Amino acid sequence: MVAPAKRKQDLFQAYYTNCSFITSYMVGLLECNNQTSVLEPCAGDGVFIDEIIRQGLNPQIKAYELNKESIEILRNKYIQNTNIEIKNEDFLLLLALFREKYDRVIANPPYGAYQTPAKRKLLKREFPSLYAKESYGLFLARSMEMLKQSGRLVFIVPDTYLTLHVHERLRKEIISKYTIESITTFPSNFFPGVNFGYAGLSIISILNSPPKRDQKIPVYSKLKSQKDLLKLLTKEKKKYEVCQLSYNQIKRNPCYAFFFPSEKWISSVLASKAKTINYYCSVVTGFYSGNDAKYLRRSPHVTRGAKKYLSINEKEICKDTDILSPPLDGINNLACWVPIVKGGNKRFYKPSEWFMNWSTEAIHEYCVTNKKKARFQNSQYYFQNGIAVPMVSSSSITASLIDGRLFDQSIVGIFPKVKYTNLTYYILGFFNTEVCNRLIRTINASTNNSANYIKKIPLLIPSNELVEQITIEVERLIKLAAKKQIQESELKKLNHYFNLIYGVEIVQQVN
Ligand SMILES: C[S@@+](CC[C@H](N)C(=O)[O-])C[C@H]1O[C@@H](n2cnc3c(N)ncnc32)[C@H](O)[C@@H]1O
Numbered sequence: 001m002v003a004p005a006k007r008k009q010d011l012f013q014a015y016y017t018n019c020s021f022i023t024s025y026m027v028g029l030l031e032c033n034n035q036t037s038v039l040e041p042c043a044g045d046g047v048f049i050d051e052i053i054r055q056g057l058n059p060q061i062k063a064y065e066l067n068k069e070s071i072e073i074l075r076n077k078y079i080q081n082t083n084i085e086i087k088n089e090d091f092l093l094l095l096a097l098f099r100e101k102y103d104r105v106i107a108n109p110p111y112g113a114y115q116t117p118a119k120r121k122l123l124k125r126e127f128p129s130l131y132a133k134e135s136y137g138l139f140l141a142r143s144m145e146m147l148k149q150s151g152r153l154v155f156i157v158p159d160t161y162l163t164l165h166v167h168e169r170l171r172k173e174i175i176s177k178y179t180i181e182s183i184t185t186f187p188s189n190f191f192p193g194v195n196f197g198y199a200g201l202s203i204i205s206i207l208n209s210p211p212k213r214d215q216k217i218p219v220y221s222k223l224k225s226q227k228d229l230l231k232l233l234t235k236e237k238k239k240y241e242v243c244q245l246s247y248n249q250i251k252r253n254p255c256y257a258f259f260f261p262s263e264k265w266i267s268s269v270l271a272s273k274a275k276t277i278n279y280y281c282s283v284v285t286g287f288y289s290g291n292d293a294k295y296l297r298r299s300p301h302v303t304r305g306a307k308k309y310l311s312i313n314e315k316e317i318c319k320d321t322d323i324l325s326p327p328l329d330g331i332n333n334l335a336c337w338v339p340i341v342k343g344g345n346k347r348f349y350k351p352s353e354w355f356m357n358w359s360t361e362a363i364h365e366y367c368v369t370n371k372k373k374a375r376f377q378n379s380q381y382y383f384q385n386g387i388a389v390p391m392v393s394s395s396s397i398t399a400s401l402i403d404g405r406l407f408d409q410s411i412v413g414i415f416p417k418v419k420y421t422n423l424t425y426y427i428l429g430f431f432n433t434e435v436c437n438r439l440i441r442t443i444n445a446s447t448n449n450s451a452n453y454i455k456k457i458p459l460l461i462p463s464n465e466l467v468e469q470i471t472i473e474v475e476r477l478i479k480l481a482a483k484k485q486i487q488e489s490e491l492k493k494l495n496h497y498f499n500l501i502y503g504v505e506i507v508q509q510v511n
Pocket residue numbers: 012013014015016017018041042043044045046047048064065066067070089090091092093107108109110111113
């Protein structure tokens with residue numbers, strides 16, 4: 001039953017589905033029979049067709065494929081099968097006249113396949129409201145259009161369509177016209193030879209029939225291995241259901257995002273009208289010199305990047321005693337290197353280990369001569385008090401103080417608005433908790449913490465008394481972090497406070 005793990009890849013982004021658990025599950029979901037017509041819009045070597053045949057089914061199949069080598073394989077393989085028609089055509093550019101309707105569509109479309117500029121232009125014209133750079137969304141949209149009434153489509157695609165902003169129109173299109181029967185998510189390494197790192201995979205089954213008023217989508221996850229996929233075709237599937245995602249909830253979510261709250265407290269916080277980080281803070285990305293090898297220096301004790309970056313001389317560092325807040329148009333003396341907070345996951349406090357040239361000449365280069373490469377962005381927040389969250393987190397989100405320093409573009413700077421500066425330590429604490437991590441990973445499943453996702457996190461503010469207690473605890477943790485790296489066990493009290501505020505423990509007791 002098991003096909004050997006074997007991956008082939010080419011310019012066509014041909015990751016073939018060489019996994020019989022995935023193909024059996026998908027063909028199982030498809031529920032085709034000898035009377036149905038089936039479309040395979042990007043057939044590769046025909047793994048789904050093989051599985052349909054293996055299951056003893058004999059529907060009318062039309063398969064499209066762009067790659068001539070694959071076409072050769074398909075034609076040879078199915079030469080005797082009069083029910084299988086093979087077309088060497090670009091599925092995405094099929095003229096409307098030739099877009100027939102089908103009872104079923106099954107596909108593993110190319111993900112982000114390279115498109116020539118000319119083809120990208122054509123695709124933009126063909127799919128004006130969609131994100132043309134990501135080919136899988138285009139295959140999905142076109143295939144949905146080509147379904148007969150009550151027809152069904154089963155696709156395996158990266159899970160990025162669930163939450164990424166660029167796929168908002170695709171999500172809106174699906175939930176306004178179609179019924180999603182199920183979504184199954186699993187790690188990308190279930191797919192032989194693939195490990196995206198940035199995203200997981202998902203299998204989605206969609207019916208071309210208008211959704212019910214209270215339509216809900218069963219979401220299956222927490223699969224331990226590929227074998228578990230087959231259990232989803234049995235009564236055991238309930239074991240893997242993590243939530244029933246409601247269309248009404250999706251419509252209320254920002255950008256129609258498909259958040260999968262795995263626990264009740266997350267659903268109730270996201271469904272509540274709680275104000276988000278964006279309400280209390282400005283959330284912005286930071287500075288880039290355009291040529292860090294020239295303009296960035298490191299502390300002598302920093303060994304990372306020692307070949308690329310020169311070590312700083314103590315006399316060149318701009319200190320508070322020289323100048324309180326460096327002017328945005330640069331410093332006119334020798335001590336013109338300012339501390340900059342860079343990426344890297346450290347909690348509460350990062351010592352000043354990196355320094356940026358802030359001389360008037362350097363500023364001229366950032367803003368004028370090298371303007372195109374440099375990013376002198378959001379400069380009103382430079383040298384202010386705020387919170388730094390690295391754009392890419394390791395296992396969990398971390399945050400540290402910016403305290404009057406510059407911050408670089410790998411950091412999302414979070415600056416409490418004037419009315420809320422008293423909350424700075426409270427918010428710093430929040431960004432270092434398990435609660436915050438669970439919320440952001442629900443809003444966006446990847447480990448990318450871009451400003452747009454951070455803005456959407458609901459921030460609950462408890463009584464002044466509790467804010468004060470948390471502030472004291474965070475002060476303690478900052479002091480500790482300034483001396484040594486914080487151990488995870490030190491976060492217990494903070495996590496406990498925020499679990500109470502967000503109702504984590506209360507819900508667990510009810511369960
Ligand atoms: C990810 S592979 C999947 C192949 C096969 N369905 C499977 O699961 O093993 C995607 C296939 O789409 C083909 N392809 C890429 N762009 C295409 C297009 N515009 N029209 C038709 N086929 C295309 C590629 O050549 C490749 O074989």
